[in-house]
Amino acid sequence: NAGVTQTPKFQVLKTGQSMTLQCAQDMNHEYMSWYRQDPGMGLRLIHYSVGAGITDQGEVPNGYNVSRSTTEDFPLRLLSAAPSQTSVYFCASSYSGQGGETQYFGPGTRLLVL
Amino acid sequence: AQSVAQPEDQVNVAEGNPLTVKCTYSVSGNPYLFWYVQYPNRGLQFLLKYITGDNLVKGSYGFEAEFNKSQTSFHLKKPSALVSDSALYFCAVRDEGTSGTYKYIFGTGTRLKVLA
Numbered sequence: 001n002a003g004v005t006q007t008p009k010f011q012v013l014k015t016g017q018s019m020t021l022q023c024a025q026d027m028n029h030e031y032m033s034w035y036r037q038d039p040g041m042g043l044r045l046i047h048y049s050v051g052a053g054i055t056d057q058g059e060v061p062n063g064y065n066v067s068r069s070t071t072e073d074f075p076l077r078l079l080s081a082a083p084s085q086t087s088v089y090f091c092a093s094s095y096s097g098q099g100g101e102t103q104y105f106g107p108g109t110r111l112l113v114l
Numbered sequence: 115a116q117s118v119a120q121p122e123d124q125v126n127v128a129e130g131n132p133l134t135v136k137c138t139y140s141v142s143g144n145p146y147l148f149w150y151v152q153y154p155n156r157g158l159q160f161l162l163k164y165i166t167g168d169n170l171v172k173g174s175y176g177f178e179a180e181f182n183k184s185q186t187s188f189h190l191k192k193p194s195a196l197v198s199d200s201a202l203y204f205c206a207v208r209d210e211g212t213s214g215t216y217k218y219i220f221g222t223g224t225r226l227k228v229l230a
Binding site: 004033035040041042043044045048050056058059090092102103104105106107108 | 120123148150155156157158159160163204206211214215216217218219220221222223
């Protein structure tokens with residue numbers, strides 16, 4: 001089991017460029033989510049998905065798009081990067097259920113927007 | 115909407131002393147509460163969770179947390195701190211949305227520093 005994998009590990013973008021952060025999991029988890037981590041702000045939820053074909057917005061969705069065409073993959077797209085999107089991005093997955101399912105986190109993608 | 119608050123940015127404790135990392139919550143209904151730990155340049159790792167039942171929850175690496183409904187708190191504790199416990203700790207709550215959806219909301223994190 002590879003768990004939750006994220007690529008790339010580090011990326012530098014120029015303002016206005018677009019890119020996709022990849023996230024994949026091999027645990028057959030229905031629930032997947034994207035967070036950004038900034039100093040003093042903790043983890044903030046960007047988008048989440050309760051299953052293939054279903055996505056919803058979190059706390060800070062502006063500037064980001066997601067899609068969920070398969071159970072395994074949940075890519076995060078930056079359409080036009082801005083310096084405010086400089087952050088560390090974490091993807092997480094868990095089973096979907098009625099109670100408190102444990103989330104498994106990927107190692108993160110560090111993004112620098114110049 | 116549900117939320118959690120971690121009132122301390124940093125907690126310092128001497129090795130061998132007991133440690134407490136605080137978390138308070140605001141929820142409607144029964145809360146699902148979690149603690150995660152993040153070591154430098156790593157993703158978050160699950161420590162423990164409260165779903166229902168016993169108010170004292172035991173987790174990984176000797177950590178435990180006490181759920182207190184009257185004080186709306188879910189503090190993380192360990193009887194004897196280790197230098198290797200130094201890390202960033204996050205409290206989280208499951209926020210139930212409409213139409214069966216839900217999301218997880220995290221606190222701002224508390225940096226624990228255990229001094230040798």
